[in-house]
Amino acid sequence: MSSSDKFNIFSFTGKMKILHLSWFAFFITFVVWFNFAPLLQSVKESLGLTTAEIKTLLILNVAFTIPARVLIGMLTDKYGPRLIYSLLLAICSIPCFVFALSDSFVQAAIARFALGLIGAGFVIGIRLVSEWFPHNELGTAEGIYGGWGNFGSAAAAFTLPTVAVMFGGEDGWRYAMGITGLMSLAFSFVFYRNVTDTPKGATYYKPKNGGAMEVTSKGDFYLLLFMKTPMYGALALLAWKLSPSGIGMFSDAAVYGIYAVLAGIYLFDASQVWKVNKHVFKEEVPEIHRYQFKQVAVLNVLYFATFGSELAVVSMLPLFFSETFELTPVVAGMVASAYAFMNLMSRPGGGWLSDKFGRKPTLLILTAGLALGYFVMGQVDSAWPVWLAVVAAMGCSFFVQSGEGAVFAAVPLIKRRMTGQIAGMTGAYGNVGAVTYLTILSLVDYSTFFYIIAGTAVLGFVTLLFMEEPSGQIAEVNDDGSITMIDVAKA
Missing domain, CATH: 1.20.1250.20 (MFS general substrate transporter like domains)
Known part of the structure; x- marks a missing residue:
């Protein structure tokens, strides 16, 4: 070497x-x-x-x-x-x-x-x-x-x-x-x-069709359509927050218009998915070219719970600390930044653990830690010493960000030529999570908010049981029709 x-x-x-x-x-x-x-x-x-x-x-x-x-x-x-x-x-x-x-x-x-x-x-x-x-x-x-x-x-x-x-x-x-x-x-x-x-000398593999994500079985076709709905749901939720029921930026008529546009875009999106994948209803995709969309679906759910909760928590943590412990905004901001600081080591750490001990085992342990971390955060109140609350936040943050690292250690191992699309969908689920959690936060108190995130992490743990450890090789077709096998795990 x-x-x-x-x-x-x-x-x-x-x-x-x-x-x-x-x-x-x-x-x-x-x-x-x-x-x-x-x-x-x-x-x-x-x-x-x-x-x-x-x-x-x-x-x-x-x-x-x-x-x-x-x-x-x-x-x-x-x-x-x-x-x-x-x-x-x-x-x-x-x-x-x-x-x-x-x-x-x-x-x-x-x-x-x-x-x-x-x-x-x-x-x-x-x-x-x-x-x-x-x-x-x-x-x-x-x-x-x-x-x-x-x-x-x-x-x-x-x-x-x-x-x-x-x-x-x-x-x-x-x-x-x-x-x-x-x-x-x-x-x-x-x-x-x-x-x-x-x-130099390597091939950049592109999807056969750019209009929608490819799937390789009938079941995966329906699962893809199902997994697209929360993305439109999150945008509808944002529109609702801007309606008279929320902060009143848009009129009811404008919000209903947005709902109608979102429904129209979803139908167009679904038609593109059909256009790209209708062949799976006529003939089976050869084994060598198949991939399992459930792998993508599981990673979507996990990124919803990890990055979604990080975006939501980062934006509410300074206020949480200042209100719970009566800190000045400056001190609360500095204390809360400990959560974001963990990113420098935790996310690479999650990726490294994934390389070392396998994608699925690492994700199972980190997701369990995530659920526990948010459960502990739900217990924090003014009776706690501030330093202990900061330690709890940093501990929770470690599992959140290591989990993000472990999710994206698995994303590129599903189908090389579609890595951008898979990363795009999984990344979007992080934002869907943020919108969902921030909406929940506007309706409940802090401890309930943390318990709900812990609950979604438990749900993520259950879906993880359906994921399969990436193994063997991915087949990609070259322009001349020859096939290159790309390693995704130790032989």
């Missing part, structure tokens, strides 16, 4: 260069995506917004990410990660600049909704990293990509308020946000110039 083939985190050549450029691209997407939360108060005062309008902007920030992750996954499989990541970073700098320059709620709302697109960047790197790393290093590499990139939200929270103060005045937040847009635009060129989709 040459030195360029070794897994050396301090190297910046070969596959390690691709890994570093990928996690940094993802890091920037998260800085841009979450540049609003730490500057929320300044934006509110500067634009004269109400609390309801601020909450609306927070909802809009994550809404578009659900369909965007699916769409970007498809585009990545078709056109390659290098082009799609570079375009995403460049295009998303535009709504970032628009938000920084906005002087009304409507402008800010449109820009924030469009910025949900940048949350889809994660999916692109999953496919890129899977092209460069062998199966026995894939979990660790994807974990570093996800964990270090995810840290962008914490980095934004720590640095942007300081940057805003440096520029001073009531427009300080505009400069801070503008700088994140410039970073995104500049790095799009760096990424495009320095990345290739595959190592």
Whole structure:
């Protein structure tokens, strides 16, 4: 094994260069995506917004990410990660600049909704990293990509308020946000110039049909249609939150219009699935080309519980700590950031454990820990010492983020040419989870909220029992019709 083939985190050549450029691209997407939360108060005062309008902007920030992750996954499989990541970073700098320059709620709302697109960047790197790393290093590499990139939200929270103060005045937040847009635009060129989709001489496998995910049996066809419904349900839930029953941004008529559009898009989506997969009703797919969609479905449910709960908990934890322990907002924010800090080690840790001990056993242990962690969080009240509550949050966070790492250690081992689409759907389920949990949080108290997440983790554990450990090889067809076998586990 040459030195360029070794897994050396301090190297910046070969596959390690691709890994570093990928996690940094993802890091920037998260800085841009979450540049609003730490500057929320300044934006509110500067634009004269109400609390309801601020909450609306927070909802809009994550809404578009659900369909965007699916769409970007498809585009990545078709056109390659290098082009799609570079375009995403460049295009998303535009709504970032628009938000920084906005002087009304409507402008800010449109820009924030469009910025949900940048949350889809994660999916692109999953496919890129899977092209460069062998199966026995894939979990660790994807974990570093996800964990270090995810840290962008914490980095934004720590640095942007300081940057805003440096520029001073009531427009300080505009400069801070503008700088994140410039970073995104500049790095799009760096990424495009320095990345290739595959190592030299390797083939980049594309799906036969770009319109919808391929399945290889009748049962999987129905399961795919069923698994698509929660994504539309989450978007309908967001529309409901913006209706007069929620925060009243839209009229009832507008919300019913949104429901009708979502139903129409689902029917169109289902027709595309039929178009791509109707052949499975006429003839059996040869054994060598089959894959089990239930593997994808299980990972969707697990990512709903892991990343979904992380997004929800990160946004409510500062308030939880300040209300439970009567801390100042600054102290509560710093204490709560311990949860996000765990990303740096936990997600790579989950991937590494997965490489070492197998995908399914690792996921079973981490999901059980996840359920236990949230059950303990549900017990936290003002009688607890603050330090113990922080330890409980960090312990829970370890299982959440290691679980995310372990999920995406398995995603690229299902069907290579569809990795972007599979990552897109699984990633979208994380956002579906966030929308669901945040809606639940607006209806119940904190301890019930944590118990409900623990309950969904138990449900995830049960679905995991149906998953099969990736084994053997994946067959992919080359342009000339010959077949290449790709290892997914130790022989």
